[in-house]
Amino acid sequence: MDLNFSQEEIAFRDEVRAFIDANYPAQVKGKGLREDLSKEDFLAWHKILGKKGWSAPAWPKEYGGTGWTATQRYIWLEENARAETIPPLPFGVSMVGPVIYTFGTPEQKERFLPGILKGDVWWAQGYSEPGAGSDLASLKTKAVREGDFYVVNGQKTWTTLGQHADWGFFLVRTDASAKQQEGISFLLIDMKSPGVSVRPIKLLDGGYEVNDVFLQDVKVPVDQRIYEENKGWTCAKFLLAHERAGIAGVARSKRNVEKLKSIAKAEIGDDGKPLIEDEDFQRKLAELEIDLSALEMTELRVLAREHAGKGPGPESSLLKIKGTEIQQRLTELTLEAVGNYAQPYTRELGEGNEFAVGPDYSRAASPIYFNWRKASIYGGSNEIQRNIIAKMVLGL
Incomplete structure (x- = not known):
């Protein structure tokens, strides 16, 4: 290469x-x-x-x-x-957009793709449910067809930034008698529809990033179903492959490594020398950079496959695992680098507060560390990704 x-x-x-x-x-x-x-x-x-x-x-x-x-x-x-x-944001461009142009009808493509491209429509993802996260196929939200509409009832959770959403793409069960991964359909739902309500889930740091979404007798036109009825799992797997490929975030991790090096140069250790000169810290940093370089090569291969029209496949699970593990190790090393200033974070002592302590670069270390614990879970937990690799890549 x-x-x-x-x-x-x-x-x-x-x-x-x-x-x-x-x-x-x-x-x-x-x-x-x-x-x-x-x-x-x-x-x-x-x-x-x-x-x-x-x-x-x-x-x-x-x-x-x-x-x-x-x-x-x-x-x-x-x-x-x-x-x-x-x-x-990935929900439109990287997730539902590719599903629509791959599986949608010409009318659906004409209706929905322009708004995604222009940034005029904010999309949300309705996949996870209470009791159906990593085991997504066990979802309970149901849609019953009545003429030209589906009537949808259920609950979705961990809907990222759903409070801003104009539209959502939802997995719903349309055949309760089918096997788990069958009988699921992929619906596009206007978030302003009667019966849709969004409730914030407050995080430990007081932030508002994720939501519960409740659907009570929501009427959804049949022409807002993507692909065939009961074949939504095909769309779901396709979407998740695109999502996982994008989660790797190699370029931004490389940028964050440079930030970490700057912090390590500024922080003075117990021996009076900059942390960047500490052999143990150097070893951890070197291991991280080696792993990131290897991940970069894998990402380039995936990009090349996509350019050749082959699209992301099971190798996206590799990107997801290693990408999120590297992101988490970066936040851990940043906490280590800022030392005593990596205090429990409160919004009252956040950016611009006169009572905040420590250099500016230390203020975000704790909230970023805690927030990125989610990275190995969303998009399909890393444990699930290892199962996919074992089956689809290794043939076990």
Whole structure:
């Protein structure tokens, strides 16, 4: 694999860098992904990219994709990580969008894809339920067909940023007598429909990132079902493969490694030397960087397969496992680096508070550490991913 950029690729990188520098919204510079951002802040960059035609690089060109090569997409991810942009949220662009253009009817593609590309419609994911998380096929939310509608009743949980959602994509059971992974359908539901209610789940740090979604006698037109009735599990698996491939987050982990090195240079150990010179810390950092380099090679292979029209397969489970493990190790090493300043986090002592202690870079260490405990669970727990690899990759 040739990792040297051609002159054309270097010119593309310069074009991307210049566009980001000139167009990234000033109101969200330096903020990164935070649950306290407004809906407008989350979508600001997405809308700019939509106008440029760059909001969905992985999509086929006929549906609004960029037509970039795998290397160009890699450069795009690198440059966005460098600038610490807020990327288009994955629920539309990376998850339901590919399901719609792969399994949807021409009318469904025409109706839903433009809003995803432009950033005009916020999507939420209705997969997990109380008692049906990693064992997703045991979901209980049911949809009963009555003429041209389904009547949906049930509850979804851990719906990330669902409080902002305009539409949601939901897995529902349409045949209670079928085997677990059969009898499931994939529905698109307007979140403003009568009977849909969203209740926040307050997190330990006081944040509001996830929700319970209740569906009580919600009427959903049959033409909002994607693919065949009772064949929604096919869509679900396809969507999860795309989600897992995107979870790896190699470019942003590389950026966070550089931040960690800066912290380690600033922090002085018990021996009076910068932490970056401590042999034990150096070993942990080196092991992390080696694993990240190996993951980067795997991500490039997946990008190349997607560019060849093969799409992410079971190898996306590898990306998901290693990507989230690396992200968590990064937060652990950051806690270690900030030392005594890695105190239990309270919002009252957060950013800009005069009573907060420690350098600015230490303020987010604890909340990021605790929040990223979820990374090995969402998108299908890492234990489930190992089962997929054993079956689909190793043939066990």
